[in-house]
Amino acid sequence: MRIQMTVNGVDRTADDVWEGESLLYVLRERMGLPGSKNACEQGECGSCTVYLDEVPVCSCLVAAGQGRGRDVRTVEGLADGPDLHPVQQAFVEAGAVQCGFCTPGLLVQTHALLATSQRPSDAEIREALAGNLCRCTGYEKILDAVRLAADRMAVPEAGP
């Protein structure tokens, strides 16, 4: 079947999509967007997290057809041209990336967290990232990166 959707602001079409295929497979194998990673294929690891109509989801658990006509934003759509998004920059600077396989999912999920919570507590960060597994870092540098990004992105409170 044919799948048409908006991906990172661009109208995209994929043909000959199998009906049981996941959105993740369509993005990676048919649209040339390998940023979202294919790891567990069961929603356990969060490496494939993308926005579906502005809601972060595991794209391995979205049937391709469910994405029809909808708006998808992947990790490739976070940066503004050559300028990294502050979340991405913070991950680089804080050393939150080792093998990098979990990073795209963590970036999208952190992006979503900071869109709704300007100054998340450590408990909120842990809760928000509970579905993103990292087997390298031990998470401490990831927490550092989220705090750094939050600091940089926070709108200063209005003075008296």
Added chain:
Amino acid sequence: MKFLQPTTLDEALAAKAEHPHALPIAGGTDVMVELNFDKHRPAALLDLNRVDELAQWAPEDGHIRLGAGVSYTRVIDELADRLPGLAMAARTVGSPQIRNRGTVGGNLGAASPAGDSHPALLAADAVVEVASVRGTRQIRVTDFFTGVKRNALDRDELITAILIAPSTGPQQFCKIGTRNAMVIAVSAFGLALHPERRRVGTGIGSAAPTPRRAHGAEDFLSAALDDEGLWDSRAELPETLATEFGGRVRDAASPIDDVRGSAAYRLHSLAVMARRALAWAWHDYRTSTSDGRA
């Protein structure tokens, strides 16, 4: 494989009637796992995401009519005040990404003994509304689970909504797992106090072939609270009563040994969870206003 994508409930019911083997898919958190691992190759997928009627909730005739396609995230954000037990259970589902997609209707469709919403629905005495081109019927959630991953749906029926009375007293939900996120319950327990009818509701998860209520424990505790005038006095709960309640909840379970835990551990944990849940709920009841809200 066919991909059916109705946009109205009527279309969805017509599609299910025409393709009774079509597998309904909502959040995909169960269905896509089976497809990704090639465990199941249904003749057709019936996507319910575009059926607006399923994605709504509203108060109706004294209860909340929760559309089958409302996500756990929305249950938590929008209904925690009226359906506290279900919202507590929803918070334990998977991860934020999973809660954004997973639905209570999907949980009932999968009918896993470990479904997180089931103990809360059982404790609250919820009713499942199902529909087909032949009409609509209501099934008490206690009668809905018919076996391991089996439910009372006919082949042409879809789950359309869950009818749940807003809480009139404290509710609790407990779940045992190896961590606080992304776990299938080793065992789970839901509790609801219904002071207006002087009854206690329970739900056991992951400790029997189906989710089930602990009827004996409910009857015992409801009678004991009545006999000792505790609903009105709101006096401290005798510890022996809470312990006996826990024991009777345990006695209602019939768990197995599996990769997640042993039957013995499940029985023990249920007794402990039930006792604790009752202590927490009773504390809330004692310190709450007369309408039962903490």
